[in-house]
Amino acid sequence: ATPMSITAGVGRAAEFGVLVKDADALQKASTLTTLVFDKTGTLTEGKPQVAEIHLFNHTEEEQALRWAASLEQGSHHPLAQAIADKAASMAKTEIINFRTLGGLGVSGNSGDTSLLLGNRALLEQQQIDCGIADALLSQQASQGFTPVLLAAAGKVVAVFSIRDSLREDSAEALQRLHQQGYKLVMLTGDNELTARAIAKLAGIDEVIAGVRPEGKAEAVKTLQARGEQVAMIGDGINDAPALAQADVGIAMGGGSDVAIETAAITLMRPSLHGVADALALSQGTLRNMK
Ligand code: ADP
Numbered sequence: 435a436t437p438m439s440i441t442a443g444v445g446r447a448a449e450f451g452v453l454v455k456d457a458d459a460l461q462k463a464s465t466l467t468t469l470v471f472d473k474t475g476t477l478t479e480g481k482p483q484v485a486e487i488h489l490f491n492h493t494e495e496e497q498a499l500r501w502a503a504s505l506e507q508g509s510h511h512p513l514a515q516a517i518a519d520k521a522a523s524m525a526k527t528e529i530i531n532f533r534t535l536g537g538l539g540v541s542g543n544s545g546d547t548s549l550l551l552g553n554r555a556l557l558e559q560q561q562i563d564c565g566i567a568d569a570l571l572s573q574q575a576s577q578g579f580t581p582v583l584l585a586a587a588g589k590v591v592a593v594f595s596i597r598d599s600l601r602e603d604s605a606e607a608l609q610r611l612h613q614q615g616y617k618l619v620m621l622t623g624d625n626e627l628t629a630r631a632i633a634k635l636a637g638i639d640e641v642i643a644g645v646r647p648e649g650k651a652e653a654v655k656t657l658q659a660r661g662e663q664v665a666m667i668g669d670g671i672n673d674a675p676a677l678a679q680a681d682v683g684i685a686m687g688g689g690s691d692v693a694i695e696t697a698a699i700t701l702m703r704p705s706l707h708g709v710a711d712a713l714a715l716s717q718g719t720l721r722n723m724k
């Protein structure tokens with residue numbers, strides 16, 4: 435490709451609301467084989483909401499919600515926002531010894547009650563028996579909800595079922611990308627069952643779930659080792675290493691600054707049609723130059 439036509443391609447992309455920072459990326463984009471999507475905030479709206487609260491061990495809803503919302507005051511995770519919204523009008527209780535456990539959840543103490551809030555792996559790590567909630571957890575997850583468990587004094591006391599809807603045009607945009615011949619992969623820290631339910635709605639080919647934040651770049655590397663040319667599409671701070679590892683990093687414009695700084699391409703509109711536009715353009719640009 436001549437520098438001239440790449441420059442023209444970058445200009446065309448801007449008209450579609452696709453910001454190309456690194457002109458070289460447009461050329462690399464023309465040889466991609468696999469597109470890897472983060473789930474939360476990329477395929478989905480990234481505005482999770484508490485849809486249902488299930489209680490165990492004679493716990494009152496108000497107590498469970500107060501504990502959960504008080505813990506989540508210390509977290510910036512989208513799931514924390516969902517719980518905070520649900521308890522917006524409620525007085526919070528003081529939490530001591532607060533800790534964030536990356537990819538798992540949060541912990542702390544209210545008075546002399548020890549609290550844990552997060553996924554099943556977090557509770558298991560602390561030797562808390564989740565048997566009482568297991569049937570509910572699979573049932574909720576296979577419907578696409580993310581279940582968040584609350585344990586108090588070593589027992590499961592509540593499960594918050596959190597819904598994060600697919601962006602309204604994600605399935606349509608992914609259908610275009612399929613027609614363009616790409617393999618579509620989802621990469622998420624969320625649990626396998628929830629991830630598969632959302633992937634099915636979106637039209638994703640392969641799901642890589644339960645990935646810890648530090649594992650996302652590693653997963654991209656593994657695909658590259660299989661001979662794939664990989665674009666990573668993400669919005670979060672935890673996606674930045676994977677965006678850097680990918681052959682082409684694409685950030686959602688509404689996402690974290692770190693993701694935008696790391697990616698070579700940024701979508702100014704909150705829609706994955708921008709990916710289909712950018713990739714069609716990268717192929718068109720290069721074709722025109724022959
Ligand atoms: P992702 O953003 O892809 O879901 P994360 O690594 O941020 O990945 O989180 C993985 C999982 O850890 C979440 O799906 C959730 O189950 C749990 N988790 C992480 N942080 C929190 C939190 N603050 N509150 C509740 N659960 C959390």
Ligand code: MG
Nearest residue numbers: 472474475670
């Ligand atoms: Mg995300």
